[in-house]
Amino acid sequence: MQIQPKIEQINGKQFLLLNDFIDADMLPAGDMGDVWLVNSTQGSKVKKFLRQVLRSNDRRVYLKPILLEDSIRPFLGVDAAIIGRLSDGYFEAMSPLKLATLIDQVHYYLNRFLNPVLPGMDQHERVLQYIFDLAYTRGSAIIPLRSHQSLTGYAYPRIDSFFFNIKDAYMNSRLILKKAAEEGFLVRTYHDTQHLCSDCNSGFLNYHEICPKCKNHNLKAMPLVHHFRCAYVGPESDFMLHDNMVCPKCSTALRNLGVDYDKPGKVFICKNQQCNHKFQEAPIRVCCVDCGKEHDPYELVVKKVYEYALAERGIQRYVYGAHGIKTEVNS
Amino acid sequence: MDNFWNQYLYTIAHVDFQTLWKWAWFIFLLDLPRYVVLEALILIYSRTRRILTREKWEEAREKLFAEMPLVTVLVPGHNEGKHLSRLVKSLQRQSYKNFELIVVDDGSTDETPIIGKSLEKKGDIDLFLRGEQRGGKASAANMGLRYAKGKYIVHLDADSSLAPDALEQVLTPFYRYDKVGAVGGNLVVRNENDSLTTTMQFLEYIQTISVGRMVVSKLGLYKIVSGAFGAFPKQLLMRLGGWDIGPGLDGDITVKIRKLRYKVLFEENALCLTHVPVTWKALTKQRRRWSRSLVRFRIRKHKDVWFPDRNFSLSNLLAFFENVFFGFVLDFMWIFYTVKIAVVEPQFLWFWFPFKYTVYLLLSLVQFIMALFVVNSPQDLLKKFIYIPLMPLYMGYYMRMVRTMAYVGELFFFESYKDVWNPVKTSKKAREYGM
Ligand SMILES: [Zn+2]
Ligand SMILES: [Zn+2]
Ligand SMILES: [Zn+2]
Numbered sequence: 001m002q003i004q005p006k007i008e009q010i011n012g013k014q015f016l017l018l019n020d021f022i023d024a025d026m027l028p029a030g031d032m033g034d035v036w037l038v039n040s041t042q043g044s045k046v047k048k049f050l051r052q053v054l055r056s057n058d059r060r061v062y063l064k065p066i067l068l069e070d071s072i073r074p075f076l077g078v079d080a081a082i083i084g085r086l087s088d089g090y091f092e093a094m095s096p097l098k099l100a101t102l103i104d105q106v107h108y109y110l111n112r113f114l115n116p117v118l119p120g121m122d123q124h125e126r127v128l129q130y131i132f133d134l135a136y137t138r139g140s141a142i143i144p145l146r147s148h149q150s151l152t153g154y155a156y157p158r159i160d161s162f163f164f165n166i167k168d169a170y171m172n173s174r175l176i177l178k179k180a181a182e183e184g185f186l187v188r189t190y191h192d193t194q195h196l197c198s199d200c201n202s203g204f205l206n207y208h209e210i211c212p213k214c215k216n217h218n219l220k221a222m223p224l225v226h227h228f229r230c231a232y233v234g235p236e237s238d239f240m241l242h243d244n245m246v247c248p249k250c251s252t253a254l255r256n257l258g259v260d261y262d263k264p265g266k267v268f269i270c271k272n273q274q275c276n277h278k279f280q281e282a283p284i285r286v287c288c289v290d291c292g293k294e295h296d297p298y299e300l301v302v303k304k305v306y307e308y309a310l311a312e313r314g315i316q317r318y319v320y321g322a323h324g325i326k327t328e329v330n331s
Numbered sequence: 332m333d334n335f336w337n338q339y340l341y342t343i344a345h346v347d348f349q350t351l352w353k354w355a356w357f358i359f360l361l362d363l364p365r366y367v368v369l370e371a372l373i374l375i376y377s378r379t380r381r382i383l384t385r386e387k388w389e390e391a392r393e394k395l396f397a398e399m400p401l402v403t404v405l406v407p408g409h410n411e412g413k414h415l416s417r418l419v420k421s422l423q424r425q426s427y428k429n430f431e432l433i434v435v436d437d438g439s440t441d442e443t444p445i446i447g448k449s450l451e452k453k454g455d456i457d458l459f460l461r462g463e464q465r466g467g468k469a470s471a472a473n474m475g476l477r478y479a480k481g482k483y484i485v486h487l488d489a490d491s492s493l494a495p496d497a498l499e500q501v502l503t504p505f506y507r508y509d510k511v512g513a514v515g516g517n518l519v520v521r522n523e524n525d526s527l528t529t530t531m532q533f534l535e536y537i538q539t540i541s542v543g544r545m546v547v548s549k550l551g552l553y554k555i556v557s558g559a560f561g562a563f564p565k566q567l568l569m570r571l572g573g574w575d576i577g578p579g580l581d582g583d584i585t586v587k588i589r590k591l592r593y594k595v596l597f598e599e600n601a602l603c604l605t606h607v608p609v610t611w612k613a614l615t616k617q618r619r620r621w622s623r624s625l626v627r628f629r630i631r632k633h634k635d636v637w638f639p640d641r642n643f644s645l646s647n648l649l650a651f652f653e654n655v656f657f658g659f660v661l662d663f664m665w666i667f668y669t670v671k672i673a674v675v676e677p678q679f680l681w682f683w684f685p686f687k688y689t690v691y692l693l694l695s696l697v698q699f700i701m702a703l704f705v706v707n708s709p710q711d712l713l714k715k716f717i718y719i720p721l722m723p724l725y726m727g728y729y730m731r732m733v734r735t736m737a738y739v740g741e742l743f744f745f746e747s748y749k750d751v752w753n754p755v756k757t758s759k760k761a762r763e764y765g766m
Contacts, residue, residue, distance in 0.1 A: 212452075224474065226462065228760040231469035231576045233462070234477045249572030260760060264438070264462030264470075267478070278478050280460055281448050 005032055011096045013103065022049045030060025030116065034103050038068045038087065041075035050086035051161040054130065059116040062130065063106045063137055065099065067091045078149065085145055085157040088138070102138070109137050124176050127162050128185070132318035134158065135310055142177070142308040144191055151290075152196055152203035154305050170201060177308055185314030188306035195300040197288035204289035205300070209282035211270035218271040219282065223263045227254060235267055339685050354672060354683065357664060358690060365657070367697050373546045374701055391507035392499065395427075402430040402502065403481030403565065407471035411489030412436070412443030414606070419455045421492035421604075427499040430485070431457040435475040438465030467753040468558075469580045473573035476565070484568055486581075488559040490606040492521070500601035501562045512567055512593025513585055514601070515553065516560035517541055519706075521604035523715070528614055530718055531725045532607045537702045537712065538695075538722075541599060545705070548597035552650040555582040556595060560603035567593065576761045578620045578627075578747055586633050589647050599705065615733050622737035623747040625658055662735050691723035 006017040016033030022040040054062045066087045147155040151170040160169035180186040208217035222235040232249035239245040245254040254261045270277040286295040434456050436443050451459035504514045523533035547553045558581035574580045608614040703709045740746035748762045
């Protein structure tokens with residue numbers, strides 16, 4: 001099947017409209033247009049397309065500036081943030097000057113290679129090469145994104161896209177970045193700390209206050225009320241008399257919080273009928289949303305999340321080094 | 332010095348009994364009969380009765396263990412966390428095992444919540460309750476009472492520890508007699524070797540608590556079940572709505588129990604070791620608080636006891652009378668007479684002070700000997716014999732002065748309502764409603 005490319009001329013640059021390619025699930029050739037413009041409103045298809053772009057072995061494809069048409073923004077839904085990260089952002093937000101610079105930069109970068117197609121590499125090398133190509137031409141860093149479509153709640157959208165399920169994506173992305181940082185190719189800075197399920201690494205956890213006696217988490221919390229005048233202390237329910245608060249000990253009405261009474265704390269009541277335990281300090285149990293495993297908080301896996309930037313040593317290797325650069329060969 | 336003694340002995344030998352009687356009638360008429368004759372008689376009576384009714388006591392004890400009711404040990408406190416592990420240990424050694432321990436932390440600002448929570452987690456404390464804002468001792472006790480499950484409530488201070496059979500001993504009277512509303516335990520000073528202050532309190536506690544309370548209890552006049560160690564039926568406490576604002580809340584609740592015509596008993600065999608103030612300054616502060624409550628509760632809040640109405644009870648009146656008379660009237664009388672002597676017959680003071688010292692020294696000696704028959708370890712008490720000569724000064728001058736100052740402060744200036752022992756918010760309300 002052949003697709004007739006639709007090209008628009010804007011500010012002297014060739015914009016390839018991607019709608020038909022996205023519909024047909026096909027990649028355009030690397031030499032089509034200066035910029036690719038996403039004008040499809042089907043979020044999941046757009047995401048799939050962009051992931052294919054970055055897995056391409058053709059540098060001209062995966063380094064191509066890709067912008068999103070502003071009108072599609074409302075249609076992207078849950079995928080909006082990831083699509084934003086897999087592209088170069090919205091057309092509107094990109095000034096013509098910035099765009100021209102990006103196009104030139106990509107052009108200049110591609111020009112240094114004898115062959116725009118990557119040689120056969122193992123997957124980790126392949127991903128790192130992609131990271132350096134992209135971050136170098138964009139002058140950007142690798143910043144984690146909060147996302148509920150990831151295993152832990154944090155994603156590195158471009159790197160994760162090389163893998164086919166969120167579990168692989170989590171394991172491999174972290175491993176690749178960690179090793180590259182250890183070898184001095186990348187520098188990392190702290191971004192956040194996460195607590196993860198000890199069985200499946202999921203970051204989606206449900207925290208329960210539980211009854212220390214029977215572990216039930218169906219609890220009722222009730223504030224304690226202290227009536228100053230007569231020193232009676234009891235749960236708020238002791239004082240309730242048709243919509244009014246009346247002290248059960250001295251039968252006076254309670255009026256002003258802080259003046260004639262206060263609430264010095266709260267008490268939990270276990271709603272398990274066999275237990276009915278009353279207590280103030282409720283231990284926390286953590287239940288994994290994905291696999292259902294129950295933890296005490298200290299059993300959770302604590303992981304740090306980092307941002308990464310290109311290190312000089314990495315630039316020497318991936319940008320100027322190993323895989324053959326024309327200027328070097330020529331000199 | 333020789334001269335002084337010569338003079339003293341000469342005066343003793345040639346004392347004019349008429350003058351002596353004029354100035355010291357209350358010593359002969361009140362102090363000596365009450366503290367020596369009455370106490371000795373009742374002590375002998377009470378000890379003999381106890382031995383004669385041995386079997387009944389044993390029966391009561393068996394009844395207690397047959398029923399084995401759940402008992403709540405209730406410990407309210409503010410910044411008392413450091414004492415908790417010691418208290419817990421003394422509870423774990425109890426011969427009576429069916430109890431729950433509820434500790435209430437009244438807005439502590441130190442590490443108390445951390446200690447309490449970890450003891451609760453370990454299971455050493457059954458329920459640790461904390462009020463984030465301090466509410467005063469009464470509110471803390473009431474908070475614990477609200478969640479207590481026991482048939483009896485044993486109220487304890489955090490800085491005390493119990494003898495291994497103390498719980499059993501303090502509960503037995505409930506099974507020995509009917510309609511017992513409260514049982515007070517016997518307090519022994521735990522830190523008697525810390526300072527002279529604590530040594531004097533050690534002797535004082537033996538004299539006024541171990542001996543004194545046994546006597547008033549036998550007379551049916553026992554009126555302050557100490558908050559440091561007292562046991563109550565929970566139903567009764569609930570009926571009274573728990574404790575009212577202190578200071579002196581232990582005395583107050585005892586009065587309320589007595590007004591309902593319940594027996595209030597002292598159990599000398601239920602021993603509680605308590606920590607007393609180490610410095611004179613701290614002791615003075617504590618005693619001023621106690622003394623103010625005499626005015627606040629006996630004279631102001633519970634003034635109905637003094638008047639015959641439908642709730643009138645003679646023993647309540649007598650208990651109040653004894654309390655107010657010996658604690659209050661006599662103190663003022665003592666000062667009045669001393670001042671009067673100084674004005675009317677100043678030369679008599681030369682005789683007056685040594686004479687009084689001699690009398691009270693003899694009185695202390697007699698009381699010391701009586702105490703030797705009562706205490707658990709007379710040999711420990713004997714070691715403190717050399718401090719007896721200080722007792723007349725401690726009891727007769729120091730305590731009197733502190734008490735009188737407190738009475739005046741409370742009578743005319745309502746000082747107890749300003750005491751930071753209670754939070755301002757509650758004192759304000761207490762004053763407003765005459766509590
Ligand atoms: Zn429960
Ligand atoms: Zn009230
Ligand atoms: Zn899991």
